[in-house]
Amino acid sequence: MTDGEIVVSHLTKHYRRVRAVDDLSFTVRPGRVTGFLGPNGAGKTTTLRMLLNLVTPTAGTATIGGKRYADLADPLRQVGAVLEASSAHRGRTGRNHLRVICAAAGFPARRADQVLELVGLTPAGKRKFKGYSMGMRQRLGIAAAMLGDPQVLVLDEPANGLDPEGIRWMRDLLKRLADDGRTVLVSSHLLSEMQLLADDIVIIAKGKLVTHGSVSDVVDGDGRAHGGQVRVRTPQAEQLAAELAKLDGGEAGAGPPTVTPGEAGVLLVSGVDAATVGAAALRAGVVLHELVAEKPDLERVFLDLTAGKAGIR
Amino acid sequence: MTVTAPSTDPVADPALGRPGPAPLRLVRSEFLKLRTTNGWWLFVLGALVMLVIAILFNWVQADFMFSSATPEGVSAEDAAVIEASRQSVVQAANLYTSGQFFGLMFVMLVAIVIVTSEFHHLTATTTFLTTPRRTAVILAKLCLAILFGAALWLVSLAINLPSTIGILSLYDYSSLLGEWPVQRAILLNLLAYTLWGVLGVGIGVLIRSQIGATIIGAVVYLIGTAAVAILVAVLANGLGWEWVEDAQYAFPSVASGLMVSGTDLPGQPPYWVGALILVGWAVLTGAIGVAITRRRDIS
Numbered sequence: 001m002t003d004g005e006i007v008v009s010h011l012t013k014h015y016r017r018v019r020a021v022d023d024l025s026f027t028v029r030p031g032r033v034t035g036f037l038g039p040n041g042a043g044k045t046t047t048l049r050m051l052l053n054l055v056t057p058t059a060g061t062a063t064i065g066g067k068r069y070a071d072l073a074d075p076l077r078q079v080g081a082v083l084e085a086s087s088a089h090r091g092r093t094g095r096n097h098l099r100v101i102c103a104a105a106g107f108p109a110r111r112a113d114q115v116l117e118l119v120g121l122t123p124a125g126k127r128k129f130k131g132y133s134m135g136m137r138q139r140l141g142i143a144a145a146m147l148g149d150p151q152v153l154v155l156d157e158p159a160n161g162l163d164p165e166g167i168r169w170m171r172d173l174l175k176r177l178a179d180d181g182r183t184v185l186v187s188s189h190l191l192s193e194m195q196l197l198a199d200d201i202v203i204i205a206k207g208k209l210v211t212h213g214s215v216s217d218v219v220d221g222d223g224r225a226h227g228g229q230v231r232v233r234t235p236q237a238e239q240l241a242a243e244l245a246k247l248d249g250g251e252a253g254a255g256p257p258t259v260t261p262g263e264a265g266v267l268l269v270s271g272v273d274a275a276t277v278g279a280a281a282l283r284a285g286v287v288l289h290e291l292v293a294e295k296p297d298l299e300r301v302f303l304d305l306t307a308g309k310a311g312i313r
Numbered sequence: 314m315t316v317t318a319p320s321t322d323p324v325a326d327p328a329l330g331r332p333g334p335a336p337l338r339l340v341r342s343e344f345l346k347l348r349t350t351n352g353w354w355l356f357v358l359g360a361l362v363m364l365v366i367a368i369l370f371n372w373v374q375a376d377f378m379f380s381s382a383t384p385e386g387v388s389a390e391d392a393a394v395i396e397a398s399r400q401s402v403v404q405a406a407n408l409y410t411s412g413q414f415f416g417l418m419f420v421m422l423v424a425i426v427i428v429t430s431e432f433h434h435l436t437a438t439t440t441f442l443t444t445p446r447r448t449a450v451i452l453a454k455l456c457l458a459i460l461f462g463a464a465l466w467l468v469s470l471a472i473n474l475p476s477t478i479g480i481l482s483l484y485d486y487s488s489l490l491g492e493w494p495v496q497r498a499i500l501l502n503l504l505a506y507t508l509w510g511v512l513g514v515g516i517g518v519l520i521r522s523q524i525g526a527t528i529i530g531a532v533v534y535l536i537g538t539a540a541v542a543i544l545v546a547v548l549a550n551g552l553g554w555e556w557v558e559d560a561q562y563a564f565p566s567v568a569s570g571l572m573v574s575g576t577d578l579p580g581q582p583p584y585w586v587g588a589l590i591l592v593g594w595a596v597l598t599g600a601i602g603v604a605i606t607r608r609r610d611i612s
Contacts, residue, residue: 046612053445054438054611070445081442087435089350096349104342104443106335144439 003065004030004078004151004183006051010060013046013207020046022207023060028185028200030151033178035198035215036187039306043207044187045083048156052081064152076105080145081154087141088129094140095125101144115143120169134161142173152183159190171197191299201298205306219301229270230277233290237265240277243284244269247276265289339444339453340460343427347457350430353423357465360419364412364469368476371411375404379484401481405489406498408477410573412469413502417509417569418534420465424458424513425526428602433523437611451514451603458510466506470499498573501588505569508595512565515598518605538566562587565594 006028013021021043028034038044049055051062053069061068064079072078088097098112116125119139124132132140138158145153153174159167174197178184188194194201195215202212211218234240241259244267257271269277274293281288347353379401431437444450478488489495513530520526541564548557562568562582571587 049610049612052442054441056608056610072445075445076443079442083438083442084435087438089346089430089434089436091350091352092346093349096345100342100345100349101439101443103345104339104440106338 005066006062006064006152006183006185007066008047008051008060008062011047011050011057011062012059013043013050013055014058019207021050021057024204024207024209025060026202026209026212028183028202030183031178031181032199033174033184033186033197035194035201036185036204037189037191037194037201037302038187038204038210040189042204042306044204045156046207047204048081048083048154048185048187051154052079052083054083074105074148076101076107076148076150078148078150079152079154080148080150081156082138082141082145082158083154083156084141088137090130091128093126093128094121094132094136094143097129097140098144098147101147105148107147111147115146118146119143135163135166138162138166138170142170150182153177153185155184155186157187157189159188159193167193191302192297195298203302203305210305215298219296219298229268229294230272230274231262231266231268231290231292231294232277232281232288233266234281234286234288235265236284236286237261237267239284240281240286241267243280243286244272244277247272247280335449336453336456339449340456342443343453343457344460346430347423347427347461352426352430353461356419356423356426357468360412360416360465361468361472363415363419364472367412367415368408368473371404371408372480375408375480375484378404401484401486402489402492402494405477405481405486405492406495406573408480409470409473409495409499410502411473411477413505413573414566414570416465416469417505417566418531420458420462420506420509421513421516421530421534422527423461424454424510425517425520425530426523427454427458427461428514428517429521429523429526432521441611447606448603451518451606455511455514455599458514459507462506462508462510463503466503470502497584501573501584504588505572505591508591509565509569511595511599515595515602518602519598534566537564538570541567563590565591568594 008027009025011021011024012019024043024047036044036048046055047062050057051064051069064072069075069079088094092100095112095116098115099109101107102109102112113122113125116122119142121136121139121143124136129137129140138161142155142158145155155174158170158174162170171193174184174186178199186194186197198215200212200214201218203210203218232240241261244259245256247256257269257276260268260270262268274291278288278291281291431440440450441447481488516530517526520529541561545557545561548554558580559582562571568587568590571581572584572591573587
């Protein structure tokens with residue numbers, strides 16, 4: 001495979017009553033970590049399972065490097081997936097779990113030991129799966145995904161059950177894999193984690209695409225309409241507020257910015273950027289003690305974008 | 314466990330290996346799945362215990378047939394059956410295939426578990442990610458079930474050969490291994506062991522619940538056979554429906570019993586009818602199993 005781009009095109013899955021995934025289209029580029037976000041029940045897992053040929057779509061296609069998963073010649077050499085952390089036989093050792101996969105995929109058995117080493121699970125390799133903690137199960141899942149040294153990685157909620165150190169480890173590993181030029185698609189509902197990890201995000205709700213793009217585009221672009229504001233502190237708050245009220249919203253013509261007084265001398269200004277506020281202060285001859293462009297975080301944008309679309313359907 | 318950050322970048326083994334022929338890889342993987350769990354040897358142990366009991370039971374039966382005279386006062390028809398059963402080849406065939414009844418059940422149970430454990434332990438996802446061609450996976454499972462059945466047949470035969478030769482010598486018979494009906498019974502027994510493996514895989518696909526499939530399989534096998542026998546007796550004698558005596562052979566465990574009978578007893582269909590019926594069941598359940606697995610969503 002030369003490129004490893006994931007293309008989801010008009011993907012749809014209807015169950016008897018529920019449109020789990022509804023005409024969903026997006027692309028995932030190699031060399032970047034893409035976060036796949038949505039409230040519970042948004043259709044994230046169903047989408048990933050359709051991408052991997054585990055669930056048959058009602059309509060639409062999902063391809064990896066231009067091919068459907070079912071048509072890949074050696075799927076494990078091209079795509080590694082971690083879908084359920086608890087997916088190994090309880091009575092089988094972690095090492096044997098990997099060796100079973102090696103046998104089916106035609107990898108030498110020593111590859112199992114290599115990936116155990118890679119995820120730091122070597123000491124537990126000969127223990128049975130039922131004794132594994134959630135974190136160890138996640139690591140085993142990642143080990144299995146790395147067996148074929150794939151160009152594309154697909155992970156469903158990999159941070160579930162990991163302790164902070166484990167989450168840090170996972171983040172570093174996934175970033176490094178993306179830096180290698182691999183495609184990394186990670187679903188999650190942990191937004192703060194995604195803001196640290198992801199380069200691009202795809203947000204879905206109720207089976208439909210809400211937005212997608214780079215994290216900064218989504219946060220800045222959609223964020224301006226969703227709570228981006230400038231925090232300014234000055235001893236002459238009233239004079240500055242009066243000066244700001246003269247602005248007419250500039251090129252957008254959106255009218256004067258909204259000014260909300262905060263605690264002692266603080267004004268929260270939305271609708272203009274920090275430079276405009278600074279210029280206004282200069283014109284009014286006002287002393288500024290603080291001028292900060294407060295970027296909304298992903299969580300805020302996410303909650304605004306998916307408001308009312310969460311939950312049980 | 315201590316967290317150790319990976320010290321090296323994920324560098325794949327330069328020789329990830331050249332994959333062998335896919336069907337062989339899959340059967341090897343299925344074999345590894347069975348071998349790396351301990352459940353299968355419990356079934357083998359059960360089969361061996363029942364084998365010893367069956368040898369003793371068949372010995373008692375042979376003793377009765379060899380040493381007693383035809384009882385007085387039975388109908389001419391029954392007398393003919395008893396006379397036919399008295400033949401030494403019939404008893405030899407029965408002894409050489411001792412343990413069949415429970416052995417077949419354990420083959421079926423192992424075959425069921427080969428399929429259902431994938432759903433019970435949620436490993437179906439990993440299996441079908443590794444091999445998206447699901448038909449190939451089910452065929453590999455069928456192969457393993459057949460191999461397991463053949464292995465259990467071989468172990469049973471290894472125990473039955475000396476025990477039967479010993480028992481026959483007590484009654485001044487030779488081993489009778491040169492007799493075609495005896496050889497045929499032993500070979501058809503092999504066929505039965507493999508076909509019940511195929512049946513088990515079919516049942517496992519149809520009933521995904523591990524506990525449900527094994528219990529239903531065992532109950533239908535054990536009680537179903539007795540229930541069919543009782544039903545046939547009631548219908549044939551009570552209502553005079555003679556045809557049910559033939560219809561009972563459509564039931565798989567009755568058919569496999571017929572298949573391995575050493576000789577054609579009066580009033581029974583020939584042995585190959587049993588073989589055909591069992592092959593039919595195996596093909597049917599195997600085909601349904603493949604068809605269902607191909608279209609089923611794994612979630």
